[in-house]
Amino acid sequence: MIPIGRPSLGDEEIGAAVSVLRSGMIAQGPKVEEFEGAFSHYCGTGYGIAMNSGTAALHTSLLALGIGPGDEVIVPSFTFFATASSVCMCRARPVFADVDEGSFNLSIDSLQEHLTQRTRAVIGVHLFGQPLPIRPVQEICEERGIHFVEDAAQAHGATYHGKRVGGFGVAGCFSFYPTKNMTTGEGGFVTTDNPVLAQRIRRIINHGQEEKYLHTGIGYNFRMSDICAAIGLEQLRKLDLFNAHRQNTAAFYNDTIRCPGIILPEETAGVEHVYHQYVVRVTDDARLTRDQLAIALRERGISTAVHYPIPLHRQPVFEKCSQKGCCSMADQLAAEVLSLPVHPLVNEEERKYISNCVNEVA
């Protein structure tokens, strides 16, 4: 079976993890510090804080910005759950905006419709590895005096007009979950140019400690370990190669998949898409339904996935936050999308096979 996602880990990562284990310093230590410097430098930001998940990155960024009860934070409805749950973790309210048909990213019109006096921040997601329209979002946020937070969990190394994501918002939040463009096993990261925010986040992820055993706030234990950071340093060295491989596979699918009713992903002008996922839409004009196509591909040894089958405004837990009829495009996409394998371990033979199978059965 060709898996839909698989981390590419080699002797370098194994060696790096083993050498941390041998050192006896396996919790947070010098490797985390080195990784923080390397990843924030890669993203072009002055500060970086490593932690144990992308969810923690979003949660602590919002906490450090002072988001709390009574506040609203606008998030796209078509994204992974954590984009919105992190808002609830601060006891604020996520407000769901719709997405654009072509890019699957936040719709500027919908964002504007959902701004209120209580809006304190916008979380913009670079969905599937493609940067959202950053400049218009920044302009709206600047004009309103609200925060722009980047959810870059799926977009390590993606660029917007030549600059890497993570350096546009007041905070850039990354995930290093195993299927992401690079991994630390589990892990997360906040990039920022704001030293005060960086300091606050650092405190929040470490029990509210200002210095050892001096607690000036209530915090969590969201620290990253040196084992994870050592793996992350090796993965970071390979990230551009991984992304190039993903882009090549995506270009191959773009060139070779030709099926009536299957819409291939669109690339927005001025951005570099790093294809965390390669997502097609299976419309009513296709011969098979989306779910039938997924089954047919599975029978041929190809695993696919639906990212995401239920938009956030339809999730039972968000019933009370949902606005009626807010996100019709998110509804439509949830019914149509299908992700094909695009990770760096998909080889040339496999990508040809995948493309042929889609052309044959869809």
Ligand SMILES: Cc1ncc(COP(=O)(O)O)c(C=O)c1O
């Ligand atoms: C868009 C998005 N935001 C946030 C997260 C949360 O990251 P993590 O799983 O590391 O907590 C993910 C991870 O799947 C994600 O895809």
